[in-house]
Amino acid sequence: MRPHETPAEFRGVPERRLLKIVDGLTFARGDLTPEQCAWHSDRPGAPIPDLPWGAVLVAPVTGSYDADSQPRATDADARSDAPRNGVPQIRLARADAAAPGDVVELLPERNRLRTRYRRGANANTLFATERCNSYCLMCSQPPRRVDDDWRVNDMLEVIALLDRDVPELGISGGEPTLLGDGLVAILRACRDRLPDTPLHVLSNGRRFGTTALADAVAGLRHPRLTWGVPFYADVADVHDYVVQSAGAFDETLHGLLMMASKGLSFEIRVVLTAPTVARLPALADFIWRHLPAAVHVAFMGLEPIGFALANHDALWINPADMAEPLTRAVHHLANRGMAVSLYNLPLCVLPAALRPFARRSISDWKQRYLDTCDGCAVRARCAGFFEWVKPGWIPHGLHALNAAEVSET
Amino acid sequence: MKFQLISAFQSNADSGYRLLPFRFGRLPDRPDEVLVTGDSGRFTFLSQADFLAFADHRLDPTTTRARDLEGLDLLHRGDRPIPLDRHAIAWRTRKAFLFDGPSLHIFVVTLRCHHSCRYCQVSRRAESDAGYDMDEATARAAVDRLFESPARQLTVEFQGGEPLLAFERIRGIVEDIAARNRSQRRTITFVLASTLHGVTDEQLAFFREHRFELSTSLDGPAALHDLNRPLPTRESHARTLAGVARARAALGADHVNALTTLTRASLAHPEAIVDHYIEQGFTSIFLRPLSPYGFARRGLARQGYATGEFMTFYRRALAHLIRRNLEGHALTEAYATLLLSSILTPFAHGYMDLRSPAGAGLGVLLYDYDGAVYPSDEARMLAAEGDRRFRMGSVHTPYRELLLSEPMQAILAAGLTEGLTGCADCVFQPYCGADPVDAYARQADVYGHRPSSAFCARQTAMFELLFGYLRDGDADVMRVFQSWVQRRAVAEIRGEPPEAIDAAA
Numbered sequence: 001m002r003p004h005e006t007p008a009e010f011r012g013v014p015e016r017r018l019l020k021i022v023d024g025l026t027f028a029r030g031d032l033t034p035e036q037c038a039w040h041s042d043r044p045g046a047p048i049p050d051l052p053w054g055a056v057l058v059a060p061v062t063g064s065y066d067a068d069s070q071p072r073a074t075d076a077d078a079r080s081d082a083p084r085n086g087v088p089q090i091r092l093a094r095a096d097a098a099a100p101g102d103v104v105e106l107l108p109e110r111n112r113l114r115t116r117y118r119r120g121a122n123a124n125t126l127f128a129t130e131r132c133n134s135y136c137l138m139c140s141q142p143p144r145r146v147d148d149d150w151r152v153n154d155m156l157e158v159i160a161l162l163d164r165d166v167p168e169l170g171i172s173g174g175e176p177t178l179l180g181d182g183l184v185a186i187l188r189a190c191r192d193r194l195p196d197t198p199l200h201v202l203s204n205g206r207r208f209g210t211t212a213l214a215d216a217v218a219g220l221r222h223p224r225l226t227w228g229v230p231f232y233a234d235v236a237d238v239h240d241y242v243v244q245s246a247g248a249f250d251e252t253l254h255g256l257l258m259m260a261s262k263g264l265s266f267e268i269r270v271v272l273t274a275p276t277v278a279r280l281p282a283l284a285d286f287i288w289r290h291l292p293a294a295v296h297v298a299f300m301g302l303e304p305i306g307f308a309l310a311n312h313d314a315l316w317i318n319p320a321d322m323a324e325p326l327t328r329a330v331h332h333l334a335n336r337g338m339a340v341s342l343y344n345l346p347l348c349v350l351p352a353a354l355r356p357f358a359r360r361s362i363s364d365w366k367q368r369y370l371d372t373c374d375g376c377a378v379r380a381r382c383a384g385f386f387e388w389v390k391p392g393w394i395p396h397g398l399h400a401l402n403a404a405e406v407s408e409t
Numbered sequence: 410m411k412f413q414l415i416s417a418f419q420s421n422a423d424s425g426y427r428l429l430p431f432r433f434g435r436l437p438d439r440p441d442e443v444l445v446t447g448d449s450g451r452f453t454f455l456s457q458a459d460f461l462a463f464a465d466h467r468l469d470p471t472t473t474r475a476r477d478l479e480g481l482d483l484l485h486r487g488d489r490p491i492p493l494d495r496h497a498i499a500w501r502t503r504k505a506f507l508f509d510g511p512s513l514h515i516f517v518v519t520l521r522c523h524h525s526c527r528y529c530q531v532s533r534r535a536e537s538d539a540g541y542d543m544d545e546a547t548a549r550a551a552v553d554r555l556f557e558s559p560a561r562q563l564t565v566e567f568q569g570g571e572p573l574l575a576f577e578r579i580r581g582i583v584e585d586i587a588a589r590n591r592s593q594r595r596t597i598t599f600v601l602a603s604t605l606h607g608v609t610d611e612q613l614a615f616f617r618e619h620r621f622e623l624s625t626s627l628d629g630p631a632a633l634h635d636l637n638r639p640l641p642t643r644e645s646h647a648r649t650l651a652g653v654a655r656a657r658a659a660l661g662a663d664h665v666n667a668l669t670t671l672t673r674a675s676l677a678h679p680e681a682i683v684d685h686y687i688e689q690g691f692t693s694i695f696l697r698p699l700s701p702y703g704f705a706r707r708g709l710a711r712q713g714y715a716t717g718e719f720m721t722f723y724r725r726a727l728a729h730l731i732r733r734n735l736e737g738h739a740l741t742e743a744y745a746t747l748l749l750s751s752i753l754t755p756f757a758h759g760y761m762d763l764r765s766p767a768g769a770g771l772g773v774l775l776y777d778y779d780g781a782v783y784p785s786d787e788a789r790m791l792a793a794e795g796d797r798r799f800r801m802g803s804v805h806t807p808y809r810e811l812l813l814s815e816p817m818q819a820i821l822a823a824g825l826t827e828g829l830t831g832c833a834d835c836v837f838q839p840y841c842g843a844d845p846v847d848a849y850a851r852q853a854d855v856y857g858h859r860p861s862s863a864f865c866a867r868q869t870a871m872f873e874l875l876f877g878y879l880r881d882g883d884a885d886v887m888r889v890f891q892s893w894v895q896r897r898a899v900a901e902i903r904g905e906p907p908e909a910i911d912a913a914a
Binding site: 135137236238244247250254260275282283286292311334337353 | 412413414415417418419420449451476477479480486489492494495498499754755756891895897902903904905906
């Protein structure tokens with residue numbers, strides 16, 4: 001796992017700023033000015049092109065570059081391999097903390113470098129706001145009442161630095177729609193800079209039910225935009241309890257119906273908790289009857305972090321104890337031609353009939369396996385566990401699967 | 410902020426619940442259970458005791474039963490306003506066909522035919538008769554009307570008589586439509602209803618070029634088919650199969666379908682008819698009872714049968730179809746599939762005879778060979794017998810005037826099951842339709858009289874049969890039904906356990 005933040009020393013960087021890490025190829029293929037970029041040599045000692053870079057990465061204190069590699073003589077004749085005087089410098093504690101294509105935030109007052117976008121990672125997310133209008137029992141990112149509208153411009157800056165061929169991008173929070181027109185501006189920027197990049201926004205959808213947001217978003221005509229909306233039950237009280245907000249069910253359902261009628265693409269995300277499991281089959285039929293336009297329904301195991309830790313007893317249910325209603329719900333939707341996935345659940349604790357729906361859903365940087373997983377034949381396909389999984393959150397009955405069991409999946 | 414218990418989000422038991430619109434009924438062999446259907450087609454079975462408690466507002470709103478009924482849109486707990494949006498949108502989804510206007514346009518290009526089928530519902534003419542073909546000016550005007558209709562997806566169906574006897578007219582119409590569609594950009598499907606006897610390679614090449622769907626008639630094994638469909642040479646069955654084989658070779662098997670007409674002679678052979686379709690490689694069979702129209706009515710005494718006799722046949726046929734599907738033969742029954750789609754999905758279906766408001770005129774326009782425009786095939790039959798009350802106008806009448814014509818006023822007044830006596834409170838109303846032209850043809854009254862209506866009797870019996878299967882909930886039968894509704898292989902459908910019905914109140 002590579003960290004989001006890494007220690008770094010800065011020279012000539014007076015304040016926080018965003019830069020894109022480039023090597024020759026990335027710079028040449030991109031549309032950014034040198035001032036927007038931090039030059040990253042592909043070899044130590046290689047010459048630095050004489051351009052007004054925003055910064056230059058210099059070798060780490062304890063270098064992990066290959067000691068044998070040498071600068072080419074012809075290049076060295078023409079250019080210097082040391083930054084010229086006055087060009088800002090970044091010296092990372094770990095050489096692998098930044099690579100060409102990444103977007104990084106320089107934090108000189110803290111001597112840190114924060115990775116905002118990592119090329120090649122299996123998930124990249126823009127964090128929209130810390131605020132939320134719900135207060136979910138299992139929130140992994142507990143909301144705070146702060147004024148963080150500054151994040152709109154910050155995200156616009158990040159978007160301007162992204163590779164144009166970003167394979168996919170997420171926006172989450174907090175509740176992104178609380179940014180109002182600011183969110184619309186961000187979606188517009190994504191549409192204009194990254195029209196081919198699937199964009200996935202996590203939202204509780206409530207403001208689609210109470211404002212004209214659906215019209216504004218539909219008007220953008222973003223070709224690859226999907227909304228991921230949590231929806232926990234077919235009846236209001238169960239959903240409102242889980243999100244701790246009276247009236248949320250009606251607002252979210254109205255929001256989803258608005259999305260459907262405006263032609264917006266949405267997926268439904270059902271977090272599997274003790275209070276929601278019993279009604280999963282009824283929820284599946286409700287989705288089929290009222291929201292058949294959903295492009296995807298994801299049933300998701302709990303993430304043991306944030307509020308979930310405080311509500312363990314109210315939320316935790318062993319996968320084995322949800323097998324029957326979960327199987328019914330998944331088959332009900334899949335039989336009717338809807339796309340269904342299971343997230344965050346290890347293959348070995350799922351009934352064989354559900355394993356084909358399980359995805360390796362946990363982002364690289366927060367995913368791990370346990371000792372039990374050693375020797376498992378499907379480990380590479382398994383969601384595994386969140387990095388911070390701890391006792392009390394580990395399913396009963398974990399075991400390594402053998403080849404015969406794998407053939408069933 | 411402190412987390413709250415679920416009780417904080419529940420309305421208190423005293424505030425009770427309100428009922429949402431529902432209808433109810435009982436299946437003949439299950440007198441102690443009540444089928445309850447909601448306006449948008451969702452349904453459940455309740456024990457008699459639960460049903461009475463539900464309808465009497467005696468259910469405890471905090472129970473699982475009350476939650477289940479709320480999830481099914483049958484009641485609303487608490488004193489908050491009832492959110493109408495989800496009900497309105499579900500209803501709109503089921504009536505989505507209304508946004509399109511007429512999408513099926515039938516061209517009767519000739520009345521001539523070489524068959525003399527005893528039950529023929531079409532007022533046919535001999536092959537050599539002159540003056541029963543559509544002329545070019547009529548055809549061009551009909552195409553004007555076609556493009557006046559707002560539907561983006563159009564089906565153009567050619568009927569007769571035997572339409573292949575007027576192939577050059579078909580070619581002219583198709584080429585005219587294709588040329589105009591280069592700017593109109595509608596999605597158009599061409600359908601030809603034909604015996605396929607004597608279809609030529611040139612004709613097949615043309616049909617392939619325009620991606621036609623060919624629909625023919627196959628009544629069952631040779632003896633039965635030839636009995637129903639006499640040719641002087643007594644070889645209708647063999648010629649039909651030869652036509653099917655050549656059509657499949659030219660267009661692909663999925664472009665060739667067959668319809669079954671059932672005479673009294675057919676009723677003894679449900680299994681043989683089903684098996685014959687499987688042997689001949691069809692994937693769909695449409696077990697249609699005899700139509701009461703046209704020449705068919707004259708033969709009814711000899712060939713006709715009552716609804717009860719038809720249902721005895723149909724029950725056997727459906728049970729056999731289910732068995733054969735589970736054995737791996739993918740053969741759907743079109744009518745059951747249609748009704749099941751209406752019962753088991755949130756969507757509108759395309760079948761014109763089972764719509765409310767009626768499909769006649771609102772969904773179909775028929776252009777007769779002589780330029781008359783009718784709202785349905787049945788209306789044309791009545792006109793051929795001398796009763797022209799459903800003639801909307803001619804192909805030279807603008808679309809707007811056709812749709813505002815007097816026959817359409819009569820159809821609209823009588824074409825809404827939600828408002829028809831005997832339909833409005835029927836438990837099957839959400840899945841059924843009104844056909845005022847049919848009602849008039851059978852009962853001389855566009856509104857019809859449900860207790861004496863053969864159409865209603867058959868619909869009711871069909872719904873009782875299908876809901877009986879749904880109530881039994883046999884996992885294999887449900888897989889077959891879902892495979893029909895979803896148009897997928899049975900093997901792809903996973904077993905679904907039946908909903909448990911707790912008889913205890």
